[in-house]
Structures are given as structure tokens and as C-alpha cells.
Amino acid sequence: MKDLLIKKIQDKTAVLGVIGLGYVGLPLAVEKAKMAYKTIGFDVQEQKVDMVNAGQNYIGDIVPEELTCVVASGRLTATKDFSFIQDVDCVAICVPTPLDIYQQPDVSYVIQSTEDIASYLHPGMLIVLESTTYPGTTEEIVKPILEKTGLKVGQDIYLAFSPERVDPGNQLYNTKNTPKVVGGVTSDCTEVAATLYENILEGKVERVSSPAVAEMEKILENTFRNINIGLANEMAILCHKMGIDVWEVIEAAKSKPYGFMPFYPGPGVGGHCIPIDPFYLTWKAREYGYHTRLIETAGEINNYMPEFVLERSMKILNRFGKALKNSNILILGVAYKQDIDDVRQSPALHVISHLEANGASVSYHDPFVGDFTLNNKEYRSIALTAEVLQDADLVIVTTMHTEYDYEFIQKHARMIFDTKNAFKNIVNRDNIEKL
Structure with a gap:
């Protein structure tokens, strides 16, 4: 059965499925279709399904x-009808795995997707979980649901975990060329899953011994970044107190050709991975009676940064005899990173919440984010004109978009609080204060 499925993958007669057509799932579905596989995308949101079927990105x-091409050719279709899983040979689960209000993993989307698959499961099928989650999810949650059908993993069906490594806005690495890690429940599972990705992607496929290794590897990637960003943020706080430019410190440290990797401070940590993934591990660690002190401390520091931005903003305004209450604050950039339109977990939103909770009037501009809703209030990006800059009591840069004309901003703003070192190349910095 394994050899038959591998042959179908290699000769591209296998039908591939992707559950969840978001930032991870849709790019993966497009890459599968580009490689001449018939691909079916599944999503519960009708709007996404309709847009995909219309070739709208x-x-x-x-x-x-590329999306338009694969849809027009018939190689990619989308549906809300999960019964079409019965026609699929290999399916990837790419659904959200958020934290609940208690900072515990919410795997309900994974469970629901697995149950949907189980309803139409058939022998000789490969299931790959790509959603980031805690070690053990594939074997402790997904596998039992599938095996309730009477089909056995490694014998009748194949199951693996292969973490997504999507980095929105990255101009160098994307779904196609980023190396892939694959860990199957059995060696046959690993072989089938690795074969699939090797026939779709250009990046190297790294095979590991189990789903748990692959799950932990993904958590390590983002925990590494979270901790080092936490260190950079703590250095920024301390350097400010000591009257030292943290950005100059980092640039100097970068001159060492070994033993140092630069990370940068900012108004907080955003996105769908770094602020969330480490907490999967802290939660799971409690099962083993272990307290992940370093991980949680880094999280506390990073979560404090929006409040630190608030405190600094108050002090900047005070120097000009202005209270934060009733002041006019302009936020530049609300996406969680530069040159993208994603506001998930964006620290800028937390900064806005803190400012408004203390009586400030806040407006924003972002060339990529036209509008968003926060605390049941709708916000719309305003035009970035000389008048808008001049009317602001304080301009806070929270996202360093490359589209911004920083000389223009510096020329017309009364006072700027730069949390991203966006004005590093501006000579006249009299009206700029850095994080």
C-alpha cells in the first residue's frame, strides 16, 4: 500500500488536499497545484472558498x-464540503492553533479537522499535520481519532507532522524553498510524507524520528527567537536608564564574526508564532512537573514592552508640558512586521490600547493596513500629510515600513518616538527619541 501511494505521488496522479486556506494553507495548496497535482482546498469560511475559486488572491x-493560473487550469479548487476528502490521497491540516484566555493551547480546530478527515478516511491515505502545536499532539490527539475508524496508522494509513515555516513578507524564503522537517509515526509514514514534499518543494526535506521531534523542533525555533528578542528588549530598557544607545550597542556587537547573532528591541512581539508558540511548551511542561522559567521570563519582558512605550511616551510629552490625556498621538505602522498587512498579535495594537486607556486621542497610518477593529472600535488609516504630522503632539513609529519617507516625517513632526530605529540614517534627530 505504501509503494502504491508513493508511486501515485511520484507520477502525480495523487489527489492532494489542504484543510485551512490561510497564510499557511493557501500558499501550500498553490505550490501543490503548480507541480501539476490536482489539489482541493478545504475551508469553513465561504468567503475564502469563493475567492479562491474566482482566482482572487x-x-x-x-x-x-500563479493563483489565477492554477485555478483556471482546474488544478486547484476550493470547497466547504468535506465529503470531497474521500477523493483525496494526501491531506495537510493547516488550521489555527491559538491560545485560550488562560494561555493554554486551543487545539479544537485540529480536532475538528481530524474528525472531518476521519468521516471520509480510506486506506492508503496520508495525513500531515502542519499546524504549530505542543509535542505529542499528532500521536496523542490526531492518531486516536483516525484509528477509531478501524484503520491503523503505519499499516492502513500514514500520519506525520511537518511544521509550517511561513515568514510573511520574507523576500528570500517562502513555502517553495524553505527546508521542511518531517516526522512520521512510523518509518513508512515518514517516507511517504517526505516523498510528497520532495516532489513539491525545492527546499531540503529533513527527516526526523518521530512527530514529537518535529513538533518540539518547531517550538524550539520560535522559542529561540522569543527569548533573544526578550534579551534585546531588556537591554533596551536598561540602556535607556543608563543613557546608552542600545542600537549602537547592537551594531557594535554585530562586528564580531562568531558567537553573536543580532536581535532587535521594539514595542513588543507580534505575529502568529513567536508570541504564542512558547506557551504551548510551558503548558506541556507542567505535565512533567517542570517550570519553564527562562521562556516565561522572556514572555513577561516582551509583553511589558507596549507598557514601556506608554511610559516613555508620557515622559516625552511631559518634557513639553503636555499630559498624555487629550493629547493627539499618531501611530505609524500597525502591522506586526514591516511591509505586510498582518495585524495578528501586533504590539502596535497593544500600544494603542494603553494610550487610549490613559485618555489619549489616537490615529494611525499604515500603507498596508487600511482598517482594523480593536476593542469593538473601528480604525481607519489616515493620509500621512504634513498637516497630520504637524498636528500630532507625538508621532510613534511602531512598524518600520520601507514605504515611509522618514525625512518627510522628521521634517514635519513635532516630536517622534522611534521604537524601531527607523530614523537611523537621518542626520537631524533633534525631534527624535529612540527606544
Whole structure:
């Protein structure tokens, strides 16, 4: 059965499925279709399904023409009808795995997707979980649901975990060329899953011994970044107190050709991975009676940064005899990173919440984010004119978009609080204060 499925993958007669057509799932579905596989995308959101079937792109990392091409050719279709899983040979689960209000993993989307698959499961099928989650999810949650059908993993069906490594806005690495890690429940599972990705992607496929290794590897990637960003943020706080430019410190440290990797401070940590993934591990660690002190401390520091931005903003305004209450604050950039339209977990939103909770009047401009809703209030990006800059009591840069004309901003703003070192190349910095 394994050899038959591998042959279908290699000769491209296998039908591939992707559950969840978001930032991870849709790019993966497009890459599968580009390699001449018949691909079916599944999503519960009718709007996404309709847009895909119309060839309309809504993910920044996808080349719109590529989506249009694979849809027009019939190689990619989308549906809300999960019964079509019965026609699929290999399916990837790419659904959200958020934290609940208690900072505990919410795997309900994974469970629901697995149950949907189980309803139409058939022998000789490969299931790959790509959603980031805690070690053990594939074997402790997904596997039992599938095996309730009477089909055995490694014998009748194949199950693996292969973590997504999407980095929105990255101009060098994307779904196609980023190396892939694959860990199957059995060696046959690993072989089938690795064969699939090797026939779709250009990046190296790294095979590991189990789903748990692959799950932990993904958590390590983002925990590494979270901790080092936490260190950079703590250095920024301390350097400010000591009257030292943290950005100059980092640049100097970068001159060492070994033993140092630069990370940068900012108004907080955003996105769908770094602020969330480490907490999967802290939660799971409690099962083993271990307290992940370093991980949680880094999280506390990073979560404090929006409040630190608030405190600094108050002090900047005070120097000009202005209270934060009733002041006019202009936020530049609300996306969680530069040159993308994603506001998930964006620290800028937390900064806005803190400012408004203390009586400030806040407006924003972002060339990529036209509007968003926060605390049941709708916000719209305003035009970035000389008058708007001049009217602001304080301009806070929270996202360093490359589209911004920083000389223009510096020229017309009364006072700027730069949390991203966006004005590093500006000579006249009399009206700029850095993080």
C-alpha cells in the first residue's frame, strides 16, 4: 500500500488536499497545484472558498498570477464540503492553533479537522499535520481519532507532522524553498510524507524520528527567537536608564564574526508564532512537573514592552508640558512586521490600547493596513500629510515600513518616538527619541 501511494505521488496522479486556506494553507495548496497535482482546498469560511475559486488572491506571499493560473487550469479548487476528502490521497491540516484566555493551547480546530478527515478516511491515505502545536499532539490527539475508524496508522494509513515555516513578507524564503522537517509515526509514514514534499518543494526535506521531534523542533525555533528578542528588549530598557544607545550597542556587537547573532528591541512581539508558540511548551511542561522559567521570563519582558512605550511616551510629552490625556498621538505602522498587512498579535495594537486607556486621542497610518477593529472600535488609516504630522503632539513609529519617507516625517513632526530605529540614517534627530 505504501509503494502504491508513493508511486501515485511520484507520477502525480495523487489527489492532494489542504484543510485551512490561510497564510499557511493557501500558499501550500498553490505550490501543490503548480507541480501539476490536482489539489482541493478545504475551508469553513465561504468567503475564502469563493475567492479562491474566482482566482482572487488574499495572501501577500502568493503571486496573484500563479493563483489565477492554477485555478483556471482546474488544478486547484476550493470547497466547504468535506465529503470531497474521500477523493483525496494526501491531506495537510493547516488550521489555527491559538491560545485560550488562560494561555493554554486551543487545539479544537485540529480536532475538528481530524474528525472531518476521519468521516471520509480510506486506506492508503496520508495525513500531515502542519499546524504549530505542543509535542505529542499528532500521536496523542490526531492518531486516536483516525484509528477509531478501524484503520491503523503505519499499516492502513500514514500520519506525520511537518511544521509550517511561513515568514510573511520574507523576500528570500517562502513555502517553495524553505527546508521542511518531517516526522512520521512510523518509518513508512515518514517516507511517504517526505516523498510528497520532495516532489513539491525545492527546499531540503529533513527527516526526523518521530512527530514529537518535529513538533518540539518547531517550538524550539520560535522559542529561540522569543527569548533573544526578550534579551534585546531588556537591554533596551536598561540602556535607556543608563543613557546608552542600545542600537549602537547592537551594531557594535554585530562586528564580531562568531558567537553573536543580532536581535532587535521594539514595542513588543507580534505575529502568529513567536508570541504564542512558547506557551504551548510551558503548558506541556507542567505535565512533567517542570517550570519553564527562562521562556516565561522572556514572555513577561516582551509583553511589558507596549507598557514601556506608554511610559516613555508620557515622559516625552511631559518634557513639553503636555499630559498624555487629550493629547493627539499618531501611530505609524500597525502591522506586526514591516511591509505586510498582518495585524495578528501586533504590539502596535497593544500600544494603542494603553494610550487610549490613559485618555489619549489616537490615529494611525499604515500603507498596508487600511482598517482594523480593536476593542469593538473601528480604525481607519489616515493620509500621512504634513498637516497630520504637524498636528500630532507625538508621532510613534511602531512598524518600520520601507514605504515611509522618514525625512518627510522628521521634517514635519513635532516630536517622534522611534521604537524601531527607523530614523537611523537621518542626520537631524533633534525631534527624535529612540527606544
